[in-house]
Amino acid sequence: MRAPEPASQDAGPPEPGGFEHRLRVEFDAAAAGILPPAPTGAAVITRRRHQRRAVTAAIAVAAAVALVTGGVTVLTGATRHAAPAVVPAHTRPETRIDLYGVTFGWLPPGVARYDDTVTVLPPTEGVVPPAGTNPPGPTVQQELALAPVAEVDQQLAGADPPSPATAYTVAVLRVQPGPGTGLTPDPGIELSRQWDRHQLLSRDWSATEVYSPGVPARSMTLIRREARRSGPTAGDSPPVSYALYVHVPEASAGVIITGPDPDTLGRIGAAVTVGPKPAGPSGPFVLPPLLQAAGAAFDGPAGAGMLGALTAPDQARPALTEALSRQGTRVHAIRFVGLGEADSDSAIRIGEPDSDNRAPLFLSATQAEVTVRIELLAADGQRRVTTTVGIRLAVTGDRWKVTTASYCAALTSVLRCPTVP
């Protein structure tokens, strides 16, 4: 049912298709121009907790947004512990990828990585693990997007992101040990949960289980997803896409692969090798280099000197230069407060259950995610507020540095970075 076309005494002659048709087209075009980041539920929950504790809330709006990656990150429910970060893109074909301790030994020809998201999900409430298995703790998921090299280059140049009709994602889930047990539960529970989420909550597609192919030493479930024609993102998603859930018994990680072609997913899944969780460095010398890097990156009085603590300083230089000229007071007010949450009663923690919430999450020997607290000047220029964000650090040369993408994401309220590879 459509509203009647109004009279148009002073608005020119009738338009082909009617003004209502044109207005819908204008809305669609404008909607396409409203780009991520969108808020995350975890950020809202975090804000609510902060409010309860009478921590300043005004800046949390910006902070909540800052928890989400800049650029075109797939919305995966990032949490305050894991600001998604876009790792340096390699606009060259990848043939093999190591992701959070899992090796993907075969990839579609000609694809490059372009998006890297880490998400920490709390344990599912009310899930009773099968007899003989351990209750799950939080789940850490690292997801990497892959697309043809030309499309990745196009995105880095500021144009449209890769088409979902040609892009794939590979994700590794590792369930953290349950509280009190210290034992790693079976990731199969979390894989089932992911399937639940697709079926119960998606308005964009209907999901059906296609088959569970018999592959030696692993179980795989292929899900066919059909986009709903009337779904809210109808037109953005391909009519049909697939998700392959790979579970290797006895292994400590599960794998989810999505993309347009089921045979390609099967080849990727068959060539997966699940290794142990990356341990990263250990000992008393782990935290100081990370602290030093984070402290230098969020040292507002240093101004442009902060760039030296970033993995790709030139990527952030124009944004920081502009911010210094337009709102130098706010930039100079940026201050690193410390690692971890301000409070210790969080239900979600990165790292081992008996460690404190400052523990870094090592994705590999040279990459880590940490939660940091930074102090900012609110938009009114009056109040100083502390916000909690996740940042990614990577070894560059012989030093730990903050990835430029996660730095920009953390400072969304101050910096306007371009899409950072």
Add this chain to the structure above:
Amino acid sequence: MPDGGAPARRDDRSFEDYVADRGMTLLRTAVFLTGDRQAGEDLLQDVLLRTYRRWRHVDDPDSYLRRSLANAAVSRARRRLRTRESLVDWDDPGVDEPAGTADEAGQATDRRDLLDALRQLTPRQRAVIVLRYFGDLSEAQVAAELGCATSSVKTHTARGLLRLRALMGPAAPTLPPLSPSPKGATA
């Protein structure tokens, strides 16, 4: 695997999942309802926060959030008018214009035109127009969401369309196709 007839769980996890699933659509709705990206983000954050507090009692999240966003946008606009407080720096060139390619620049221009026009409507007209032509709801559904009569929706829609048409001017002329379109493939 889940029981297909089981109701969705209403816990923190389901809230995160819902927002992850619908976040961009909600953000776009909020931006149109306010006519501004930053104000839309603020509006959505506040509404999500309120929704989270009541999450366990929300039966239809889509409808609940649409209704909440529309009503909150109207309330905010009225409050702003009363206090004559400018919450948004409309002259801030960075608000809606990220650096980008020529294509992006064109897209940004389209968006600014529509957002500019939307900002000229009354809050209620804007809400009705957004729900009707972006949310694609029927007049009866819009009336139910906004808690008003269908006749009121008709009136606001007609006035809003008239105003928008005057503000946005005539459509760009349609260019003839470069070559004959194959049968059934016309746009």
